[in-house]
Amino acid sequence: MSSTGFAYPGLFGKQVPPPAPRWAGNAKYNFIGGHNDRSLVPIEGLIAATEAVLRREGADLALYSMAQGPQGFRGLRQFVADKLTGWRGIRATADDVLITSGSGQAIDLINQVLLEPGDTVILEEFTYGGYLTKLRRIGVNIVGAPLDEDGIRVDALAEILADLKRKGTTPKYICTVPTIQNPTGSIMPLAQRHEFLALAAEYGVPIFEDECYADLTWGGMEAPPALYSLDPSRVIHIGSFSKTLAPALRLGYVVADWEFMSRMVAIKTATDSGTGALEQMVVAEYFSKHFEEHVGELSAALKDKLDTMVEAVEREFGTAVEPWVPKGGIFLWMKLPDQVDVRKLVQPALDAGIAFNPGPEWAVDGEAAKSRLRLCFGLTTKQEIRDGVAGFARVCYEQTGIPEQSGNIRHRSGR
Ligand SMILES: Cc1ncc(COP(=O)(O)O)c(C=O)c1O
Numbered sequence: 001m002s003s004t005g006f007a008y009p010g011l012f013g014k015q016v017p018p019p020a021p022r023w024a025g026n027a028k029y030n031f032i033g034g035h036n037d038r039s040l041v042p043i044e045g046l047i048a049a050t051e052a053v054l055r056r057e058g059a060d061l062a063l064y065s066m067a068q069g070p071q072g073f074r075g076l077r078q079f080v081a082d083k084l085t086g087w088r089g090i091r092a093t094a095d096d097v098l099i100t101s102g103s104g105q106a107i108d109l110i111n112q113v114l115l116e117p118g119d120t121v122i123l124e125e126f127t128y129g130g131y132l133t134k135l136r137r138i139g140v141n142i143v144g145a146p147l148d149e150d151g152i153r154v155d156a157l158a159e160i161l162a163d164l165k166r167k168g169t170t171p172k173y174i175c176t177v178p179t180i181q182n183p184t185g186s187i188m189p190l191a192q193r194h195e196f197l198a199l200a201a202e203y204g205v206p207i208f209e210d211e212c213y214a215d216l217t218w219g220g221m222e223a224p225p226a227l228y229s230l231d232p233s234r235v236i237h238i239g240s241f242s243k244t245l246a247p248a249l250r251l252g253y254v255v256a257d258w259e260f261m262s263r264m265v266a267i268k269t270a271t272d273s274g275t276g277a278l279e280q281m282v283v284a285e286y287f288s289k290h291f292e293e294h295v296g297e298l299s300a301a302l303k304d305k306l307d308t309m310v311e312a313v314e315r316e317f318g319t320a321v322e323p324w325v326p327k328g329g330i331f332l333w334m335k336l337p338d339q340v341d342v343r344k345l346v347q348p349a350l351d352a353g354i355a356f357n358p359g360p361e362w363a364v365d366g367e368a369a370k371s372r373l374r375l376c377f378g379l380t381t382k383q384e385i386r387d388g389v390a391g392f393a394r395v396c397y398e399q400t401g402i403p404e405q406s407g408n409i410r411h412r413s414g415r
Helices: 043-062 074-088 102-114 129-138 154-166 190-203 258-271 277-320 342-351 382-400 407-412
Strands: 097-100 120-124 141-145 174-176 207-210 235-240 252-255 322-324 331-335 372-376
Touching (some): 043 277, 074 097, 074 235, 074 252, 074 277, 102 207, 102 252, 120 129, 120 154, 141 154, 190 207, 277 322, 277 382
Parallel strands (some): 120 141, 174 207, 207 235
Antiparallel strands (some): 097 252, 235 252, 322 331
């Protein structure tokens, strides 16, 4: 690629991150990120929805935001309100919903409304890497709250809040993914949700609830109602269409008290001229007729792929691995023995065509998560899962001598 030779670097702002590498394509066995299954994008349904909605409302594309205001396409806001009412116990109308360009934009807007450099926030100890990148750029202190198989441990959170209070610090928010946590896949039980909300209320800390994966529970299993539904005055709720439909569409949403949301709308209006209307129209049209059917089919297929991945991981890694089996979603979070530093496996795995997310990038305390990793089973086929996990175990064995007993080792020695 050519370079103009102009001396830009001397002009760059102080906050500009290091240069991005040029994109080198996806690994053959791509277990990173939050991709979806290609075969489950409902192409025919989306074509029919596009035709119907364009014929009916397409002329309004002539106007910024289709003359429906900065909160987004009304049909999509209505769909989100209905879905949240029916599925997550949230009483919302279309006016309570803000559509964003992916839930990533919702996270940025929340951070912009609340955070200054030097502020403190509480995150789950293992968490979405995107939060960490964004927060580190702002320069806030991040405190990790311990997790178990039910999500944030309320007893540990109480100690953290008391300790911060002693130091005169009120965190700006507690960020949680309570329903299909990323990366562990846990669901916080109802009683714990109430205790958690009561604790946050006692310390006057708002909760930032991210329900990116909440509609992808196995077999339509009922998750407890969203935290927002239990205490709308203290919770900012976000969600996404990336996992239930397609991440390339870039659609997410927020539900929050108007006092808060009005500030988000002001910032959004100042920084974009509306989220793309065509994708909002198409998703509204398609999902208002087919949401339940689509999500049912998708989560059944994902569960089948999870089972394949768990089987492969157990076969290839044997007792060397501790998987946290998720209750929905697209990720398997697991731990290898303490002596394995997964960061050292990233490049050898890529050389073998395998990409995985190292635990340190998904943890508040990266060093403490050095033996953990996350595998996404959303994109790969079942055969790719089997082959990719076998290849990964081989790389791991070559680099660390672990796993000692696995399908791989038996193949190699011909037993
Ligand atoms: C917990 C969580 N929140 C937000 C996002 C951002 O998703 P998007 O911007 O595609 O809606 C992700 C993506 O993986 C995520 O895992």
